Amino acid sequence: MSRAGTVNAALLAVLIGGAIAAHLAGELFVVTLATKAAIFALAGVGLNFALGYGGLISFGHAAFFGLGGYVTGILASHAMSGEPLTTLPYTMNGTNEMLAIWPMAMLVCGLAALAIGALSLRTSGVYFIMVTLAFAQMIYWFAVGWPRYGGEDGLSFYVRNVFPGVNSMQPLTWFAICTGLLLLALVFTATVMRARFGLALQAARRNPQRTVAVGIRPFGIRLTAFVLSAMITGLAGSLYADLNRFVSPAMLNWHMSGEIMVFVILGGVGRLTGPVAGAMLFVAMEHLLGGVSEYWPALLGLVLLGIVLFAPGGIVGILTGGRRRV
Amino acid sequence: MLIFEQFLNGLQYGMTLFLMAAGLTLVFGVMGLINLAHGSLYMIGAFACAAVAQATGSFWLGVGASLAAAAAAGALIELAVIRRLYHRDHLDQVLATFALILIASEGTRWVFGSFPLYLSLPPSLSGTVSLGGLVYPSFRLAVIGLGLAIAVFLFWLMRGTRLGIRIRAGEADREMIGALGVDIRSLYTVVFALGAGLAGLAGALVGAVQSVQVGMGEPVLILAFVVIVIGGIGSIGGALAGALLVGMTDTLGRALLPAALATIMPQASATAVAASLASMLVYILMAAVLVWRPTGLFGVRG
Numbered sequence: 178m179s180r181a182g183t184v185n186a187a188l189l190a191v192l193i194g195g196a197i198a199a200h201l202a203g204e205l206f207v208v209t210l211a212t213k214a215a216i217f218a219l220a221g222v223g224l225n226f227a228l229g230y231g232g233l234i235s236f237g238h239a240a241f242f243g244l245g246g247y248v249t250g251i252l253a254s255h256a257m258s259g260e261p262l263t264t265l266p267y268t269m270n271g272t273n274e275m276l277a278i279w280p281m282a283m284l285v286c287g288l289a290a291l292a293i294g295a296l297s298l299r300t301s302g303v304y305f306i307m308v309t310l311a312f313a314q315m316i317y318w319f320a321v322g323w324p325r326y327g328g329e330d331g332l333s334f335y336v337r338n339v340f341p342g343v344n345s346m347q348p349l350t351w352f353a354i355c356t357g358l359l360l361l362a363l364v365f366t367a368t369v370m371r372a373r374f375g376l377a378l379q380a381a382r383r384n385p386q387r388t389v390a391v392g393i394r395p396f397g398i399r400l401t402a403f404v405l406s407a408m409i410t411g412l413a414g415s416l417y418a419d420l421n422r423f424v425s426p427a428m429l430n431w432h433m434s435g436e437i438m439v440f441v442i443l444g445g446v447g448r449l450t451g452p453v454a455g456a457m458l459f460v461a462m463e464h465l466l467g468g469v470s471e472y473w474p475a476l477l478g479l480v481l482l483g484i485v486l487f488a489p490g491g492i493v494g495i496l497t498g499g500r501r502r503v
Numbered sequence: 504m505l506i507f508e509q510f511l512n513g514l515q516y517g518m519t520l521f522l523m524a525a526g527l528t529l530v531f532g533v534m535g536l537i538n539l540a541h542g543s544l545y546m547i548g549a550f551a552c553a554a555v556a557q558a559t560g561s562f563w564l565g566v567g568a569s570l571a572a573a574a575a576a577g578a579l580i581e582l583a584v585i586r587r588l589y590h591r592d593h594l595d596q597v598l599a600t601f602a603l604i605l606i607a608s609e610g611t612r613w614v615f616g617s618f619p620l621y622l623s624l625p626p627s628l629s630g631t632v633s634l635g636g637l638v639y640p641s642f643r644l645a646v647i648g649l650g651l652a653i654a655v656f657l658f659w660l661m662r663g664t665r666l667g668i669r670i671r672a673g674e675a676d677r678e679m680i681g682a683l684g685v686d687i688r689s690l691y692t693v694v695f696a697l698g699a700g701l702a703g704l705a706g707a708l709v710g711a712v713q714s715v716q717v718g719m720g721e722p723v724l725i726l727a728f729v730v731i732v733i734g735g736i737g738s739i740g741g742a743l744a745g746a747l748l749v750g751m752t753d754t755l756g757r758a759l760l761p762a763a764l765a766t767i768m769p770q771a772s773a774t775a776v777a778a779s780l781a782s783m784l785v786y787i788l789m790a791a792v793l794v795w796r797p798t799g800l801f802g803v804r805g
Binding site: 228234236296299300302303304306307308310311312314315318319321322323324325431435438439442446472473474475477478479481482485486489 | 783
């Protein structure tokens with residue numbers, strides 16, 4: 178196994194092994210922390226798809242994280258109240274089946290990303306960063322101002338949605354569901370990045386002119402990557418809503434976009450398991466530093482600053498000793 | 504008359520946005536740096552103003568302190584952190600300055616606590632002025648005047664002084680002006696401190712009418728981004744045009760939309776829809792401008 182492969186396997190082993198050990202030791206809270214890390218990692222895998230491999234620095238992925246969350250919350254709250262979502266053109270009811278909610282969340286995020294991406298990809302560089310940020314803020318303000326689903330206060334739905342055959346309220350089962358999706362997303366990313374599409378995407382990042390010269394138009398490839406990236410992050414948002422059984426505009430806020438970016442960069446941009454390492458470190462720091470000082474974000478800021486200035490390859494970059502891949 | 508009042512409100516809002524956006528666009532235009540921590544400098548200015556005004560009883564000293572403190576903080580972070588980021592890509596800049604926001608916000612919370620502070624205006628500015636039938640707060644008029652004065656000052660600085668020539672030369676070709684003997688490192692520190700000072704001033708002015716609290720810089724920061732994206736990054740004129748456009752759109756949208764929508768739908772839902780729509784309006788404006796001109800109204804670079 179290559180060194181990168183060993184690091185990938187080791188990181189996943191730490192996450193999964195840690196959760197199982199915590200379960201056996203009866204530390205259910207730690208299992209939930211591991212679940213949170215797996216969900217954040219999934220959000221990061223989504224962003225890494227566009228940012229790491231495609232070079233599309235989206236500062237607006239909270240939009241998709243939050244939309245996935247809101248789709249989940251809205252469907253679940255309608256399932257609970259029994260009130261149909263809409264009666265036109267035909268009656269559509271809410272649902273509490275995760276297997277129905279996930280595709281719905283991903284569909285909504287994909288459509289949103291199609292619109293946002295088609296507009297944002299007209300720009301590049303710093304404009305792209307700011308435009309994606311601004312679109313996310315637009316959705317954020319919409320959620321804050323729209324009273325139907327809680328507005329600023331958010332939306333609670335008391336019972337976690339159901340997965341056929343298992344009890345999703347049981348912490349280790351829920352961890353297994355989230356981690357299973359994370360593994361699927363990792364396999365998907367690895368497969369796609371070795372396929373023609375992924376190679377073209379990475380080529381367009383490294384040298385757009387040459388990519389165009391060999392007859393590949395970057396726009397469609399980038400837009401596809403942006404949409405797929407948003408769908409993965411949206412799925413993570415759906416899981417995060419189920420984790421907390423609560424969605425609020427905070428999931429859409431630009432701080433969330435920054436945090437998803439932090440998972441990716443802390444771990445290592447363009448590395449397959451970079452977001453996993455980053456999300457694990459983030460959740461661990463949030464928990465440990467949060468116990469040390471209520472001003473823990475300042476400490477997080479210092480760590481981040483150190484990584485950006487002195488270890489631009491992130492954790493996976495340090496572990497594999499390889500150069501940065503952007 | 505209502506429209507005229509809202510027009511003035513929009514103008515005043517646009518001017519404070521301009522103070523923020525001018526620094527942001529200068530720093531990006533000259534150094535190619537995205538500075539998310541610009542909102543923190545705005546917050547530092549507001550806190551400096553509140554602290555000094557409380558200690559000395561003078562609002563004017565506070566305003567001076569806001570400029571000085573934000574410029575000093577700007578120079579400090581430029582020397583310590585920002586200068587290592589110029590040759591990095593935008594991703595590193597976004598992350599490092601995001602980290603600076605976390606540090607600045609928590610640091611400020613640690614010093615001043617989480618409760619908002621309030622500033623009181625001096626008697627000369629807390630009154631109202633009568634403008635042909637419209638009674639308007641004199642502080643808001645002063646903000647409009649100050650914003651215009653600073654716009655004129657910046658145009659003069661960029662066009663009519665040696666420093667401005669160097670800044671524009673640095674924008675065009677930084678190796679070349681370094682080779683010609685201009686100390687580019689201290690030039691960058693000066694530009695960054697200038698932008699920081701303007702942000703601090705904006706913080707003090709807004710803090711005087713609203714409240715001074717941790718996190719106050721973030722909504723303004725994002726609007727300032729919208730402003731410079733609309734105006735074209737790197738252009739002071741673009742920042743002014745963008746700021747006025749955003750200020751007007753937002754203010755007039757909030758004032759006029761509820762009534763406009765009430766004519767086509769029931770009152771209750773019109774209020775809700777209008778509130779949502781009004782806060783999205785500036786982003787819709789930005790999207791429209793970008794579809795039309797992807798590098799902003801006055802932008803040249805991509």
